[in-house]
Amino acid sequence: ALIGVSIAWRAGREWETVLKFINAIPFNLRDPILHQDVATYVFKLPFYNLLYQYLLLTVIAALIATAAMYLMSSAIEFVVQRRYVAPYVKTHITAILSAFLLVKAFGYRLDMYKLLFDYGIGRVVVWGVGYTDAHIRLPVLYLLMALAIIGAILLLLNIYWRAVKLIAAVIIVMVGTSLLAGVALPNLVQQFIVKPNELMAERKYLTYNIQFTLKGFGLDDAVSKSYTVEQQLTQELLNRNKDTINSIRLWDYRPLRQTYDQLQEIRFYYDFYDVDVDRYYINGQYQQVTIAARELNYELLPQAARRWVSQRLQYTHGYGVCMSPVHEIDKGGLPRFHIKDIPPRWSGPGDPPPHLVIRRPEIYYGELDAPYVIVRTRTPEIDYPKGAGMQTFQTCIYQGKGGVPVGSLLRRILFALRFSDWNILLSRSLTRESRIMFYRQITQRVQRLAPFLMYDRDPYIVIAYGRLYWIIDAYTTTQLFPYSEPANMDKRRFNYIRNSVKVVIDAYNGHVTFYIADSKDPLVRVYARIFPALFLPLSDMPSQLRGHLRYPVDLFSIQSRVYCKYHMTAPEQFYNREDEWEIANEVFGSGAGAIESASRGQTRMGRIQQVEPYYVIMRLPGEHRLGFLLMLPFTPVQKDNMIAWMAAHCDPPRYGDILVYRFPKGQLIQGPMQIEARIDQ
Template identity: 30%
Template sequence: MRNLNLIPAVIFASIVISIVVFVAFHFIFLDLFVDLWWFQSIKLENYFWLRLLYKFFLSGGVTLFFFTIFLFHFWIASRYLGLNPQDEVLSNFDQNVKFQKFSEKFLYGSAKIYAPIALLLAIFIAVPFYNQWETTLLYFFGNRSNVAESVYGNDISFYLLSLPIYKLIQPELLSTAILIFIMVGVLYWLEHIFVPNQNKELHPGAKIHLGILIGFVVMFVVWGFLLQRFSLLYTDSHEPVFYGPGTIEIRYQLPLIWLGIVSFLAMAVMAGVYIFSDMHRNKTPFFISLATFLVIWGLPHVEFIPNFIQKYIVDPNPVKTEKSFIQQNIDATWDAYDLKNIKTVDLSINLNAAEDITTWSSQKRFENIPVWDREHLISSYKQLQEIRPYYQFINVDEDRYPILDHMHQVNLAAREINTSKLPDEAQNWENIHLRYTHGYGAVMSSAAQDADKPLVWYLRDLNMTTTVGLQVKYPDIYYGEGHYDYAIVPNKLNIVDISGSNPNTDLGISQVYHGEGGIPINSLFRKALLAIYLKEEKIFFSTNIGNDSKVKIYRNIADRVKKLTPFLHLDNDPYLVAEKDRFYWIQDAYTLSDKYPVSRLNEFEFPKDKQNFNYIRNSVKVVVDAYDGDLDFYISDPSDSIIEAYSNAYPGLFKPLKEMPEELRQHLRYPRDLYQLQMKVFAKYHQKTPEAFYEQGETWQFATVRDNPVMPYYQTMDFGNCNDQEEFVLINPMTPINRDNLSMIGLAGVLDKDKCNQDYKPGITVYKFAKDVQVNGPAQVEALINQNPEISANFTLWGQAGSTVEMGRMIILPMGKTVLYVQPIYLTSTKTKIPELTRVIVSIGDRLVIDTTLWSAFNRLKQFYLKDAADVKETGSTKAIVKPDGQ
């Protein structure tokens, strides 16, 4: 009968155990197994274990630390009991069975009673550390940057690496001290209620224990006041004038913080004297110190005093009173956004451009002007080169390649897989995961060409046709920018006519995948676990999966890099590189912080990741093998304290940039996102004196055309810096705020201009125009184009018969002491949406030439200036040269 009564309990226990085992397996061990296999597949198993060890060691260590603190104080309180006198009371306990049990609970049962309580409290306190364990990691592995901020004189690494952990620890330690003080105090109070023969006074030992706890509370409160000083460095109360502390913060609030510390310590001492000494009958000193502290603590919350200082001291003399603080904001922002690599060149514009045109009379300078911009070219790629319905082009990238003994700027795009474009009846598990597993090849075209001619292809079609000798041994794209499901390759399917990549058969049977990437499925155990992990039983039961099959997961570039290094923030534009062996993706990655002192905050949206920050470094270049999926991380900015700390923590993960293969290093470039962000900040902070910064008389903005900003674009050209060596740079024009004339042209490149070699040395050159001469901005040049009757008539004529006229991105180039503008004109079919380059307009000053080639347009413009160089006077009118046939 007794056994029958146990059956429900056994069933209940079995159900509970089964649920626990299932949850633990499915959400802990399953992920652990698959993650381990994945890290092994990319040869980073050591990094996997190290990262896991850090996470559990730091999280467990913090929990153990707080558990020990709680348990220690509970044990002290329970063992000592605060009994007064102890021996006499305990003897009375022995004579009373009721109180003997009470005594035993307090004296000898502490482990059973207080250990679970201490553990729960420790977990509660340690929860914030579980999600921010990497903050602790940076603290332990960080080094000094040897760059000091100007307000308190601390090393910058203190703010980037140490201050975050201090701000995390201080409130937790304060909460711990307060909790222990309250709970120990309650224990002593309960003893005086339940234990007989107790004096009114606490035993001296109990007083010492409580006094020490109060001392810890006081210490952590004072630490909080000290940390409060650093919060002044991040105030935005002076925006939009400047960021950071000003007169009120440094001259008023900071002294109040110090006074608050002194008054709080005085109050704590008086409280201790009042509670624990015979002087407690005299309450006056304590109440005086308490009132003093409350007054000082409340002063920052009284608006009258800072408003009075602002109104009658700061506002009448803003530059004089805030000068040093404005300068601190300028200097800090330049450091935080790495603007110190900007070289400013004052450029006086020569209205007579004849001399500069003659100097630039080299056809080589016009061979790489990108009249094809990627926003228009993507339509042509999609229409002409996707070829199969399951392929797609997502982005067009710009790069430079040595083609026909000369460096040519090109546009290129990977032909990636997109199974969602298959017919509905073909979207089944086998097709998506075993058959249509990857993209194939890429297309490459010249960024520059003559108008009224077909697009110039360097690489095209599924058979990788090339006219310039480009070859890629393994052109399969298993990893890319698109949305990729998992793929299982190789498999036993006889895949026919998917990519058409095998030239040895008329059917185009794809070559069997023989790369190294992917998790091997070489046992029933792995098949079962992967089937559960990927939530697809067909993986286990499919007979088309062999022992040599591998499953590829995390095939999107951003997902793949973030899975490995979630602490890196990625550029929005990874770009493709074609090498002899295979295709690679290069992904720029950043380290960010919002703790750089006195630096202005900015918001930027990275892939799946919007961030507010006031410090950024392009510290890492990530290379992703598009065939195998291998990842390599190269440190491109070793001066960055954050990436140095991660590199110390994870030895072997990050490599020096010099270890990157030479053929890949030649394709490194200045990141577009970083340059755009730096120019956004530089537009205001190029005014480096407090007086100019306060006046904001030369604040810039991105140049605009048709209400859209002209974003940075890449250009390959010899700018005369390194012995006729061409540079691949980002160009960005800017105008005065609310105006259309040009203020500057910025060029960002990676060429080492000192050594004139291919060593990676990012830098920015800003050509700043004098204010006494009007330099047309892109909107003004476009207005000149639209106002010209001959050109307008041609636009009207071309925009008929099923075509629309579109003006592409305007290219703006500094050319000696003048500025060259190139405006491509496209005709786009309303049916096929394929653009055709039909004309280019070249402009210098107020003169326009429209033609089919850049070189001929430039030569005609040159002849015009040379002919009239002696007597041409600017009249403000616009002159255009149009081909006689009106084309």
């Protein structure tokens, strides 16, 4: 009974595995070794592994329990002068051992599948099945599976023969074959046949590895182009690219956050947690801007305001945003704000565009950690500071539908227990209309709703329809895509990733909507089958929000790291790493003389780090219109000259298209570190 309860408890935690198995759909892509649809590995293999573990545990537990029961009943005796096993005991144990071998045969079949997901024995060249796996380990697993089935049949026949030696012989053959053919032989073949002829032996399997890794990370459709750099800067060249030059990004979001803090926090308890990069149409021009939400940071509240009434009923929300164009600086060297102050006001050129007028600037849900708050109480909320010196406050009563009703006595008792806070029950400020808001940190909020998705680390704020919204990019991932070398992010390991979901959170009421952005992804289609009410098609997203979707930085960073090696699609080139790249380095926070101690990875005025992907508005070579792009430069390994750069389109209809511009190998194109050194000279 205890074993049954344990198995049932664990099975309940594997709900996702079971539901994905039930709702599996094909990838319409087969692996080149076992010729199974990829769905077999992604959706079915986890369930088969789970089933195998339960069957194996059940059989072993049955064998141990049966033997113990018969020992206690003296049906089995092993003493010095007497060895006795009752005939019916032999029959029972033989049947269990036969079941054990059948389960092992199932396990050997699963082991064949698992060959597609690792480096295997003694290899560091191919991820997935290599020469030794295909010619030795795979046939050995077929042999072991056949021996296990034959052994199970012989043991069943042994119920009538009752020969103890037959049981021993079956066990010896299985163990011996496993050790000799499954361990020793593959190592010998790898060492003495494959290694001396590694490239020749592994060529075909390297091709599979390259093809499936590119597919797994969505790079198989990346377009690579040669690009010849103009060495002479001419007026005609400048005129031809005037719109790109006028959009050159002057402000880096990282130091800009400090400037926003100094100029626009207004009160010490407000905080700009992050500065985001986006684009808007302003006075008919497509402009790249930085935008930051002014959130309430509870850690910055004065000690006098850290009472229950202040923290839970009064200080409930942040207020407004700041926005400035990335390509403009005022006379004092500061950002030229388009939106600033409290309440937010337009300070850009001309009248405020209608789509940038903010009628609901309150931020109840944001990026900062925030405790639960209760709204619609008898205690008015502090909306924002006002008056001379901002010494007084504008108060407000929440008008939205966010949170959960907490007005009834029963609900107050339950929430008091939930938060271990009896003030919820005892406070006289609560009314029948009161609502309690919790899970107000937006990443935590969406993770509670859809824990099976992986989320981008950079949510960004958007102005649309007079309100503030957060957009978070969400990913579907698996580490069971055959032949694909895995990558890591946030302690998660995967070899397949798609930005299949865009999540929108209303900053005022906390409403969360999941939109399917990649309907071709089998993973998100399976999740949509499991949770049909959770997802909406991207066409249902309001147009003002859809215009601010962008290619996510985290995904682009992962793809860039993978492409540094897997852009080499010729097996010979890949094997020798003849043209391996790395993401270019930069000096962050540098100044004069910053390169003096670069060899130690630290500069006098800054530190050396890899360039982060960055958004730009530019017109690509050969194209006629400006586009919002995410881009990143590459250099050869351990070199500073630029060899290529990658860009991803953020605007429809080419959203998600990846382009790689390669520079001539015989021509020196200076990279960021070399330009930095020239500036410092």
